[in-house]
Amino acid sequence: xxxLHVRPADDGDLAAVVRLRDDAARWMLARGVTGQxxxxxxxxxxxxxxxxxxxxxxxxAAGRVVGAWELWWEDEEAWGPQSSTAGYVHRLMVDHSRxxxxxxxxxxxxxxxxxxxxxRLFVRLDCLAGNAxxxxxxxxxxxxxxxHKEGKPQPGxxxxxxxxxxxxxxxxTK
Numbered sequence: 468x469x470x471l472h473v474r475p476a477d478d479g480d481l482a483a484v485v486r487l488r489d490d491a492a493r494w495m496l497a498r499g500v501t502g503q504x505x506x507x508x509x510x511x512x513x514x515x516x517x518x519x520x521x522x523x524x525x526x527x528a529a530g531r532v533v534g535a536w537e538l539w540w541e542d543e544e545a546w547g548p549q550s551s552t553a554g555y556v557h558r559l560m561v562d563h564s565r566x567x568x569x570x571x572x573x574x575x576x577x578x579x580x581x582x583x584x585x586x587r588l589f590v591r592l593d594c595l596a597g598n599a600x601x602x603x604x605x606x607x608x609x610x611x612x613x614x615h616k617e618g619k620p621q622p623g624x625x626x627x628x629x630x631x632x633x634x635x636x637x638x639x640t641k
Contacts, residue, residue, distance in 0.1 A: 471570070473577050476523040476535065481511035483532040484523060491560040502627070503595045513622050517557075524581070526561075526574055534561040534574045538581060545593050545616045545629060553589040553633065554582030575608055583636035590636050593619070593629040602630055610634045 476484060492504035514523050517537050526534035537557040541549065556578045561571045582590045594601040596615060606612075610632035618626040 470528050471533070471573065472527045473574070474525055474527070476514070476518065476525045478515065478518075480523075480525055480532065481514050484514050484525070484535050485509065485511055487532055487535055487560055487562060488558065490562060490564075494563050500598060500600070503598060503601075505624070508624060509622055522581075524574075524578065526570070526577075528565065531565065532562070533565045534559075534570060536560070536574055536578050538578055540585075540587075542591070542593075545619050545631060546591065552587055553591045554578075554585060554587045554636070556582075556590060556592040559592075571604075572608060579634075579637050583638050587636055588639050589633045591631065591633040593631050596628040596630050602632075605632050608634075 488504070488509055489506040492506045492508065495504055514537075517523055517539070520541075521537060521539040523537050524535060525532050536559040539555040539557060540551070542555040542557075543549070546553075546555070556575065559571060559575055559578070561574065579590045590610075592605065592610070593616065594605060602612075611634060612630055613633050614631040616629045616631055619629050620626050
């Protein structure tokens with residue numbers, strides 16, 4: 468998408484991020500992906516807390532928020548205590564009604580570059596253990612399954628089991 472502009476989110480963007488997240492949850496539910504996200508599950512307080520210790524990034528096109536992701540610098544609940552070797556991508560989402568196919572992969576690539584710019588060696592993420600389609604998406608983007616996490620706490624919900632994936636940050640090799 469050529470007119471895509473990516474920037475860090477600020478407090479004025481919180482309502483748009485929550486709306487995008489809720490729309491993404493409805494999109495998943497309409498396609499039979501249950502158990503992952505529910506509309507109304509996260510509020511602006513969640514994204515504000517993420518911005519205190521990590522980053523929330525927005526993608527805009529034609530003046531509208533069309534994508535976002537969270538970038539964390541630690542994720543002990545899923546990965547346990549770690550040295551500062553990775554960046555953790557969470558809640559990668561796009562407005563499927565406003566962007567062409569491939570935009571999610573473009574945003575993921577931007578998140579990976581941001582991790583590399585920080586000097587971290589690996590990009591890590593997780594996906595719901597039962598979501599074969601999302602797991603295949605990440606495998607297709609070059610990630611490898613490196614573990615599983617049972618009972619990871621969830622904001623606003625019941626703990627869930629996840630597949631843990633990672634790949635070297637751009638410009639790095641294992």
